[in-house]
Amino acid sequence: MPMDDIDRKIINALQGNFPIDDRPYQIIAQQLDMSEDILLSRLERLLNDKVLTRFGPMYDIQKLGGNFSLCAICVPEDRFSEVTEIVNGFSEVAHNYKRDHSFNMWYVLATESTEKIEQTNQQIEQKTGLKVYNMPKLQEFFVGLHFKA
Amino acid sequence: MDDLDRKIITATQSGLPLVKEPYQHIAQQLDISPELLKQRLTNMLEAGQIRRIGAVPNHYKLGYTANAMSVWNVPDHKINELGEQLGSLPFVSHCYERPRFLPEWPYNLFAMLHGKSKEEVAQKVDQIVSLLGDHCAGYELLYSTQILKKTGLRLTKK
Numbered sequence: 001m002p003m004d005d006i007d008r009k010i011i012n013a014l015q016g017n018f019p020i021d022d023r024p025y026q027i028i029a030q031q032l033d034m035s036e037d038i039l040l041s042r043l044e045r046l047l048n049d050k051v052l053t054r055f056g057p058m059y060d061i062q063k064l065g066g067n068f069s070l071c072a073i074c075v076p077e078d079r080f081s082e083v084t085e086i087v088n089g090f091s092e093v094a095h096n097y098k099r100d101h102s103f104n105m106w107y108v109l110a111t112e113s114t115e116k117i118e119q120t121n122q123q124i125e126q127k128t129g130l131k132v133y134n135m136p137k138l139q140e141f142f143v144g145l146h147f148k149a
Numbered sequence: 150m151d152d153l154d155r156k157i158i159t160a161t162q163s164g165l166p167l168v169k170e171p172y173q174h175i176a177q178q179l180d181i182s183p184e185l186l187k188q189r190l191t192n193m194l195e196a197g198q199i200r201r202i203g204a205v206p207n208h209y210k211l212g213y214t215a216n217a218m219s220v221w222n223v224p225d226h227k228i229n230e231l232g233e234q235l236g237s238l239p240f241v242s243h244c245y246e247r248p249r250f251l252p253e254w255p256y257n258l259f260a261m262l263h264g265k266s267k268e269e270v271a272q273k274v275d276q277i278v279s280l281l282g283d284h285c286a287g288y289e290l291l292y293s294t295q296i297l298k299k300t301g302l303r304l305t306k307k
Contacts, residue, residue: 049210055205056165095298
């Protein structure tokens, strides 16, 4: 279903801070001048249609004592779906993107410890027979951009 | 993170329930009071363990179909200054220094660029090229062609 102005209002409003309150949807609904029921049913549809991929708390694994890292693999095109299945099968893989480059698979590992990054990548190398390039951030200069719907 | 935090994380990492009293709903599942749950979430938010509570849009579906990871080869001794400059551009969503892998991967500065067309992204790249000037020894754009997975963090239950 195509997005309308109400959907856009909801998406833009929910990228900020959702209240920790007994009736948080009601608070947002009031700000957006709509009923709580409409907000909830719209939100459900946006999630079902995958316009929103998630709605809830975004945890920072590093602040929780874990770690994450961006990793890349040069996957031969004829093995791409097989390797995707192997890599996505690890629960530590939080995101995975295909990119148009010889380094064509880029995934983010989120693990409960720094050692687990190395261990998971070793397992991925064993299962795929391919070299994993582990590229953890050395410095962060900026993170954050709201996508205006 | 203690056991209760961990339980709260595993109960909420895939999302908040779409019911009028979502925290009450989760508290009931965890067999704790809603007040305790709200307090723990507030604490984790204040400690930065929760970055924010909100929605993650699929930027493709919002019309941002040109999403490039731009990677740049800049001198290591200039990385702080150049990284700060790139990171402050309004169209850069993430900017990081990452390790090189020579010879096949010479790039040490990563900036994510998002646009509604490749032409729009190309204009942004031009701005970065002129900003970096002689300090840039090479760059590439890696456009995403498919989201293979996007679940976010998943802690497993202990």
